[in-house]
Amino acid sequence: MAIESRADDEFDVAVVGGGLVGVATAWGLSREGCRVVILDEGDRAVRASRGNFALVWVQSKGLGLAPYAGWTIRSSNAWRGFSDLLKQETGLDVSFQRPGGFHLCLSEKELEARANVLKRLHNQPGIVDYKTEILTHDQVKAMLPDIGPEVVGGSFCPLDGHVNSLRLFRTLHAALNARGVTYLPSHRVEAITREAGEFRLATPHGEIRAAKVALAAGNANMRLAPMVGLEAPMRPERGQIVVTERLRPFLNHPVVTLRQTDEGTVMIGDSKEESVDPSGLTIGVSATEAERAVRQFPLLANVNVVRTWSAIRVMTQDGFPIYDESQTHPGAFTVCCHSGVTLAANHALTIAPMIARGALDASLVAPFSARRFHVQAAG
């Protein structure tokens, strides 16, 4: 990717963070005609965008914050158009599919707990109905013929889907490059000040100036947000993924813990550990993931595992997104969330235009302000 000379460059928006949230937002800003610079860390950055599970997922989202369900469905519905736009620009197909997805249960107790979660979710005032239903073993088997006898049932949501997220990441970078967006790796932002109506971002390679700033640096938003009078309380979490060799297609629907990619590999994941170390791997966690996968789909028993990895989830303290604009530093925004793949369409097509206009649309994103973390200030 080209690194252009920055002398005397002035940008409309500096996007801090070159992961999926940052590049989706930057792409949307470029579509709005903004002159955008992306400030990224180097190759050794802790980057969820290279380790995620790649679901575009709806079911389960919104328990505890009903508007999050509607926000997620908005992105799920926008995803097809988003991927079409990317294909038009780059010729690359990110393999978005929305065949509906499953959450599978291996005991009556699990199924009962699952049904209770969905009931509590649907009973919230103002919740959007997203048509998730509980299915019996036989109903699941009609759609997933290879499930094992231990699968007692599960939940199905027709809005769930998945994508090739590494290709999505590459496609967005290719689109940005073609649009002439300036991408600056190894530009870790050390300080942000606002002087004479513009933001100055200090990096090891000099100062970048921009009229607006969008903080999209994942867990690092916790460090950056206070520099512009905002806050982003985070609690990073480690997940592990097991990947098999490429197999002939056998799984027509993604499962929340297991999916077959467009190129044939099966990804198995969804573990959660309190850790910020992306270099370690807890073997017992991988073993449990693999064991449950084989109970769900016994034909996986003789399949070779080719990779396992751990990655650090971007996670806000309550798990819901944070979108904010600064009162003390007008023009500074946070774009912060766990589900950077699912919400990519929203970030590109809804959040970016708001930032380009200079104000968040409260009717859409007011529930996601970090003010919710302060009981007195919320409301």
Place this chain on the structure above:
Amino acid sequence: MFKRLAEKGPAISITVDGKPVTARAGDTVASALLGAGIDHCRTTPVTGAPRAPYCLMGVCFDCLVTVDGVGSRQGCLIPVREGMKVETQLGRREAGR
């Protein structure tokens, strides 16, 4: 394409896709395939391009074959045994086979 420098060692009988192939004790599966004139051992899972043993030292993973029913084994790291059943792999493996 390949010929042996010397026909040393006792003959070992294996099958490749059901057809008898004579190897030599000490051969790896990959070298036995090359010695028998089998010019590719698999096709790739994504594009279907043919692949043959290449590095012969466990690095390139191009010599993947099914050995005695276990898929995607590295042929260059497995010595032949009498009666071994080797199968070439076409594209993606079928799980549960």
